[in-house]
Amino acid sequence: MIKVDSKLRRKVEWLWRRAEGALMPPAVLENEAKHLVADEAAEALRAIDVEHPSLSIAARLEALEASKNNYASRGDYIARFGCVGVRRFQSRGDVAIYLMPVETFPHHINNVYLLIEPGHTTLFDVGSGLESSRRDLALGFAVVRSMFGENARYETVDLAIVSHAHIDHFGGVNDLKVKTTARLAVHELDARVIAGFEERVVIACKDVSVFLRRAGVANEERARMLDLYMASRDWFRSVEVDRTLRDGDLVGGGHRVIHTPGHCPGQICLLVGDVLLTSDHVLSRTTPHQFPQAITAFGGLENYFHSLAKIRKLDLVKVALAGHEEPMFDLRKRVDEIAAFHRERLMKVRDLCNVPRTVAEVAAELFGHQEGYGTILAIEEAGAHVEYLHTLGKLRIANLSEVAKSDDPVVQYVKP
Ligand SMILES: [Zn+2]
Numbered sequence: 001m002i003k004v005d006s007k008l009r010r011k012v013e014w015l016w017r018r019a020e021g022a023l024m025p026p027a028v029l030e031n032e033a034k035h036l037v038a039d040e041a042a043e044a045l046r047a048i049d050v051e052h053p054s055l056s057i058a059a060r061l062e063a064l065e066a067s068k069n070n071y072a073s074r075g076d077y078i079a080r081f082g083c084v085g086v087r088r089f090q091s092r093g094d095v096a097i098y099l100m101p102v103e104t105f106p107h108h109i110n111n112v113y114l115l116i117e118p119g120h121t122t123l124f125d126v127g128s129g130l131e132s133s134r135r136d137l138a139l140g141f142a143v144v145r146s147m148f149g150e151n152a153r154y155e156t157v158d159l160a161i162v163s164h165a166h167i168d169h170f171g172g173v174n175d176l177k178v179k180t181t182a183r184l185a186v187h188e189l190d191a192r193v194i195a196g197f198e199e200r201v202v203i204a205c206k207d208v209s210v211f212l213r214r215a216g217v218a219n220e221e222r223a224r225m226l227d228l229y230m231a232s233r234d235w236f237r238s239v240e241v242d243r244t245l246r247d248g249d250l251v252g253g254g255h256r257v258i259h260t261p262g263h264c265p266g267q268i269c270l271l272v273g274d275v276l277l278t279s280d281h282v283l284s285r286t287t288p289h290q291f292p293q294a295i296t297a298f299g300g301l302e303n304y305f306h307s308l309a310k311i312r313k314l315d316l317v318k319v320a321l322a323g324h325e326e327p328m329f330d331l332r333k334r335v336d337e338i339a340a341f342h343r344e345r346l347m348k349v350r351d352l353c354n355v356p357r358t359v360a361e362v363a364a365e366l367f368g369h370q371e372g373y374g375t376i377l378a379i380e381e382a383g384a385h386v387e388y389l390h391t392l393g394k395l396r397i398a399n400l401s402e403v404a405k406s407d408d409p410v411v412q413y414v415k416p
């Protein structure tokens with residue numbers, strides 16, 4: 001059998017979204033769904049099916065075809081697969097939770113969640129604010145109205161919760177402030193990023209610069225990385241945060257905020273009945289990105305492990321819905337897999353430091369050659385692991401006298 005890689009998987013998901021445009025009412029197709037070319041997408045899926053029968057494309061295409069003109073089978077299809085990527089979940093306590101996939105950056109999909117319950121219409125994350133993100137949010141709401149029969153509009157959202165201050169999750173708050181009267185809520189440790197973005201970008205960049213220097217990244221490469229780091233500075237403007245959240249706070253119709261620092265200082269999960277919205281704390285396929293505390297407090301692996309243990313203790317989570325990728329029906333298993341992955345990576349990093357190495361050298365050994373933003377992600381991930389080992393005394397500094405003499409040292413680590 002030919003292995004299905006994640007790139008193909010993403011492509012197939014993208015094609016399904018387009019093929020399912022065939023289910024949409026003409027009015028929606030003409031407005032919010034112009035970009036869905038259903039027939040071409042179905043053809044492309046058929047071609048992929050020939051080589052990848054394990055994806056069960058043919059059976060689903062048949063079900064889709066049968067649903068076009070038949071109300072009952074359309075209901076079945078949508079209950080099973082959703083429509084144009086939008087899927088409905090229902091929590092204990094009858095909150096309807098809609099997953100809306102949104103292309104926040106080219107080929108980068110975020111799951112934005114819409115919670116509908118008596119007296120509250122809540123968005124959990126708001127997209128990036130880029131044109132593709134606006135387009136997909138508008139489509140998501142159109143699908144929720146036309147295919148799921150909800151009376152929900154972006155303009156009438158009354159609360160928007162930002163799960164953590166990464167731009168693909170919060171960039172859409174500029175639109176939100178213009179088009180809605182929604183209150184904006186975010187964890188108190190991430191509020192400054194949204195409310196004081198201009199300052200935050202400058203200060204974070206200084207701290208990243210020091211980190212990269214100590215990590216042994218050459219000047220030219222460092223300048224290039226910092227440019228990438230600063231890229232969002234030009235198009236995001238700070239907005240006021242209306243409510244800052246803390247661990248244990250209740251929002252919307254009484255849903256509990258769980259603070260899970262690690263991937264981001266103000267990362268939260270939200271417990272909605274027996275459904276846990278995990279944002280980027282736990283993802284179904286990827287292990288969420290880690291960065292060292294040296295860049296920002298409340299990051300780092302110790303916080304992350306602690307936050308994994310915290311949600312592992314929750315009882316009766318029926319499904320966990322993340323900020324990217326697929327729903328998870330066995331949260332504890334996934335938490336254990338991610339923790340084990342990092343424990344293994346820590347051992348690997350320690351072994352790599354049998355000879356003195358900089359963080360940049362560890363990153364190169366772990367991830368090989370990277371391009372673009374991947375270079376920053378690789379060095380931050382390596383930095384988080386080296387920092388954790390060093391804090392625990394499992395690595396020590398190999399070039400201490402050199403470090404002592406220099407104002408701007410490159411640090412080498414070695415196994416004691
Ligand atoms: Zn994130």
Ligand SMILES: [Zn+2]
Nearest residue numbers: 166168280323
């Ligand atoms: Zn994310």
